Amino acid sequence: MTILLLPLALAACGDKQEASQPARPVKTFVVQPPSAERTLTYSGVIAPRIESQLGFRVAGKIVERFVNVGEQVKAGQKIARLDEVDLKLAENSARASVQSAKARVDVAKDAFDRAAYLLPKGFIAKAVYDQRKLDYDAATAAYTSAKDQLDQAANATSYALLVADKDGIVTAVRAEPGQVVSAGQAVISLALTESVEVAAAVPENEIARLSVGEPARIALWSAPEVSSDGKIREIASAADTASRTYAVRVAIAHPRPEMRLGMTTSVTFRVKEATPPVVVPLTALTEDGGKPVVYVADKARETVARREVTLGGVAEDGVRITSGLIPGEIVVSGGIQFLRDGMEVRLSQDFSPTVAAHGSRTY
Secondary structure: OHHHHHHHHHHHHHHHHHHHOOEEEEEEEEOOOOOOOOEEEEEEEEEOOHHHHOOOOOOOEEEEEOOOOOEOOOOOEEEEEEOOHHHHHHHHHHHHHHHHHHHHHHHHHHHHHHHHHHOOOOOOOOHHHHHHHHHHHHHHHHHHHHHHHHHHHHHHHHEEEEOOOOOEEEEEEEEOOEEEOOOOOOEEEEEOOOEEEEEEEEEOOHHHHOOOOOEEEEEEOOOEEEEEEEEEEEEOOOOOOOOEEEEEEEEEOOOOOOOOOOOEEEEEEEEEOOOEEEEEOHHHEEEEEOOEEEEEEOOOOEEEEEEEEEEEEEEEEEEEEOOOOOOOOOEEEEEEHHHOOOOOEEEOOOOOOOOOOEEEEOO
C-alpha cells in the first residue's frame, strides 16, 4: 500500500513546486500614439544640374589647351585652340571672291545705267536693256552670296578658339594638344555652377510618398553640420532596371562652399502618413506558425496574451506595426522567448514610453 501511494505523493509534490514557481519578470513598454509625419533619409551625391560637353564647331588639330580637370572657368575664358592656318586661307579666299564679285557688280551697274539712259532715246532695243538688267541683278546676287561666304569663313576662323559659354567647373578632359578632332567632338566636360543639386535613389515602396516641389534637408555625410534646404526638382518616371530604384533630383537652395561636386550627402524628406503605424522595438516581435506576434500584458491580472500583428516595414527605432496594436497597450519587449499565452508575469513598474512616436527610415 505504501508503494502505491509513493508515485501519487511525488506527483503532488511536483504540482506544488510548479504552482509555487514565481511569476517571470518581463520588460515592457507602452504603445504610443503614432505621428502622422515621419522622415525618410537616403544617401545622395552632389551633381550639377547641367553638364555640357564642349567641343569645336569646326574640325582641326588642337595646338593648345588652357584648362585642366577641376579648374573653375568663367564665361568667355579660353579652353583650347586649333591650328587655324587652313581656316585663314579659306577666309582669305572668300575675301578675294567678295572683291571679284564687287567688281562685277560695278561693271554690270555701269552697263545697266547706260542702257537705262539710251532706251528712252531709241538707241538700243528693249531686249538689250532687259539683258543688262538681268546681268546687273545676277552680279548683285553673286556679291551678296560672296559676302555671306566670307562671313562664314570668318566665323570658322573664330571657332578655332574654344571658349566657355558659362561659368563652370571642368570635370573631364577628353582631347589633348596634337589630336585631330572633328566638328562637335567633345574636348572637355563642363559642369555649370549656376545650379547644383543632389541625385538620390528612392526605393519603389516609398516613391509614391514623394512629389515634385516638396522640401528636403541636405547634409554632407563627412560633415553633418554643413547643411542646406532643398526642394525636389524631378522624379524619374521609370525605375532603374538594375537597382529597381527611382532617381530623384533635389535642387539645393543655398549651396555651401564646402559642398563640392561628387560629395556624398544625406537627403531627408518629411512625409505624412494617411494611416500612421505604431512602432515597437524589434525585441518585442517573435513568430508563431510563421506569423509575427507580440505579447500584450494585462496590468491588472499580470498575465500576457499572444496577439498576431501586421508588419509595415523597418523604422530607425524599431518595427512599424500597421494593425494588431492600439496606443496605450502594454507590450512585452524583453524575455518573450520564454512566454506562452496566458502566462503569469511580473511587470516592470515603469510604463513610460521607450519608443519614438514617429518612425523614420535611413538608407
